[in-house]
Amino acid sequence: MACFLVPAAEAIVTTVAAKVIERKEKNGGSVNIDNAASGSKTAKTPFSGKLRWLNTMLWGGSALLLLEHVWHGEVVPWFPFLTAAANAEDAAAMLREMATAGVGMAVLVTLVWAGMVAVSSAIEKRADKKQTAAERES
Template sequence: MACFIVPAAEAIVVTVAEKALEKKNSSAQVKLPAGEEKTEQVSKTGFVSKLKWLRNLLWGGCILLTFEHLWHGEIVPWFPFLTAAGDPVAKSEMLHEMATVGVTMAIVVTVAWIIMVAVSTAVEKKNAASKRAREK
């Protein structure tokens, strides 16, 4: 009915957080030692690019699910946009679906992202360790 709204809300939060982190990282300045005035930019942390994975997963899924809801006539291009919102019984059913299916969708996508980040971090650490071993 409107389960995609929960991951869409998470997608908005993730996008805002990602933009804020990106801004913070790009504006972060490092002062050089010995009183030098020249500053240099800090490179982006890997976390921001990993946060983009979650953003893309959530937005991608939400866009395609929105289309599915349009297909089934659960969303309309006029107010209140959700067909279930007009009827009190359907509305409570919709809210129940959002609380169960919607929340689970958001959790599953986030858990999948956490697994991706964990695997990627482990691979990066392994590569760095083997590089250090080769250099010695």
């Protein structure tokens, strides 16, 4: 009905957050929060870059789900845009779906992103350790 609105709302928040963090990373002299904290020597993806992965998944997913909702006649190009918002009974069902499926979508995408960040951080740390060991040897 309108479940895609929940990840879309999260996408707005994460996009703003990514912009703010990116500005801080550039202005603060520390190009990378992770690097500054760990004293890393190897090139790492800054946190704003990692947050952009989440933005892409949320915006992309929401846009493609929007097409599905238009396809099924649940979203229309005229006010109130959501056909379920036309009467109270359908609106209640729509809100229930947003609270269950919509929140579920946002949570699953965020969890997968958190997993991607954890794996990439582990790979970066391993590369950092290897470089430090190679520097000690030489």
